[in-house]
Amino acid sequence: MAISNGSLALAIIGLITAGIVTIVAIVAIYECAKMAMKMSLREGMANHQRYTTPSFVNGGGSSGGGGVDADVVEMGSMSHFIEGLQNERPVRFSAQQLRAFTKNYAHKVGSGGFGVVYRGRFPSGVPVAVKVLNSTLGKRAEEQFMAEVGTIGRTYHINLVRLYGFCFDADVKALVYEYMEKGSLDRYLFDSSPSSPAPERIAFEKLHEIAVGTAKAVRYLHEECAQRIIHYDIKPENVLLGAGMAPKVSDFGLAKLCDREDTHLTITGARGTPGYAAPELWMPLPVTHKCDVYSYGMLLFEMLGRRRNLELGGVHGSQEWYPRWVWHRFEAGETEAMLARATAAAAGDGNGREREKAERVCKVALWCVQYRPEERPSMGNVVRMLEGEDHIAAPRNPFAHLAPYSAGSTPTTTTATTESDGSSARTGR
Structure with a gap:
């Protein structure tokens, strides 16, 4: 009977040990998966920033008329970032950034009833067209601005001009497009x-x-x-x-x-x-x-x-x-x-x-x-x-x-x- 009790005790100890090992393994796997997910999300954020604002990865620093730091583009919380990806939102630029991109609006390439278009360049070297809306147009300009951002930001076709982003400051309302060289x-x-x-x-x-x-x-x-x-x-x-x-x-x-x-x-x-x-x-x-x-x-x-x-x-x-x-x-x-x-x-x-x-x-x-x-x-x-x-x-x-x-x-x-x-x-x- 003593031998039988000893065998039972060993069996119980073995089961407990195996359970502990299993729990530790599960926790380790969970932590690894969690870490991998965080790294994937960080990489996704980096890719998104690189896709929407190529200037902030390859260019860095400042250009021309003022400093352009990576943290100027506010990505917000992770939930806002994911929501932005889902909504395919164009990036919001500041008036300071637009002055840097265009070297203080040095190169005018055209004008229309709603505003003036300037040639610019991201710090990475990517050429852009900055369309600055007339500030005197009041609500009509605001309606046009919201229409452009709302439609182009949700569309993609090889034969549609791509919208990189926009500026909606008190003094400056503008749209930043890809530049069409011809x-x-x-x-x-x-x-x-x-x-x-x-x-x-x-x-x-x-x-x-x-x-x-x-x-x-x-x-x-x-x-x-x-x-x-x-x-x-x-x-x-x-x-x-x-x-x-x-x-x-x-x-x-x-x-x-x-x-x-x-x-x-x-x-x-x-x-x-x-x-x-x-x-x-x-x-x-x-x-x-x-x-x-x-x-x-x-x-x-x-x-x-x-x-x-x-x-x-x-x-x-x-x-x-x-x-x-x-x-x-x-x-x-x-x-x-x-x-x-x-x-x-x-x-x-x-x-x-x-x-x-x-x-x-x-x-x-x-x-x-x-x-x-x-x-x-x-x-x-x-x-x-x-x-x-x-x-x-x-x-x-x-x-x-x-x-x-x-x-x-x-x-x-x-x-x-x-x-x-x-x-x-x-x-x-």
Whole structure:
């Protein structure tokens, strides 16, 4: 019996020892996992900072007009950091940092109705464009600022300009974008001034690539975002070109989000740019994303003609309003001169592939500017037609609601701009 009791005691001791070892092992594994998780989160934070603000890893220190320290960008607590990652928030910069990036705003590269754009550089050497909003615009500027940050910060597409961050101080409101080295498309389409010589001429095949890339950007905004985004201001000045003339759509200052389920949108006040804005934007009518399709069509006409759509008293005579002139040439089957101008070749000469693409662009443009929004194609259809995947039916007359055409006439809406006018566009004649 004594032996039996001794064996039992040894067994109990063995079990206790094994239990202690197991518990110690579990605790050790837990602590290791916990440490690994912390290291992973720290690495994630570092990667996030490196992704959103490349200046604070490679550049360090200060640059130009003031010190730029890594701790200026407030990452907040870990929960705020994770929330920021989930929301894909652009980084908030200080006014001091913007002065450092731009060397006290030394290089102005452009201006618009809402503000001035300056070229700058992160301390790491990454070039940026800093768009400083006009401080005198009050609430309108604030609405534009919030629209840009809210939309670009939640979007990513190879043909959309990337927003690095923003500044929202009492005295400075600005947006920090990637810098597009080739400038905007209008510089390559229209006649230059003595103070601004024309850059190299773009072959039409490259113009076609730019048209397709721009269409893909707008398609993404309309069809691929969680919430549909309407741009409202598609025009050559808002198509920026980077290395290899790759296009990126910019300036979401007039963008407004609407739920995908909400087909129509009511807006207050006119939006867009005259000459590109769809007719419904100037009337008390429902507005849909098809207003962007109309603006894109007007952009295609300018790419086709390598000129402004409206040139009063210009050298083009009866072609003062180019889109309508194109329609009448198309209707009459006399597109030779138009295609030759697009491809920069004499009539009957030139690259057959370029001419085929130019004719395709012409048909798509005529479909995009149909008077009735529901008759305009979606941007997904536009991409497929431009790339030759979809057959392009003969367009209907998009200008049937206008006064009768005569040589030298400019677009004038008839006094009876009613739904019956729109139905004439549906019939095509």
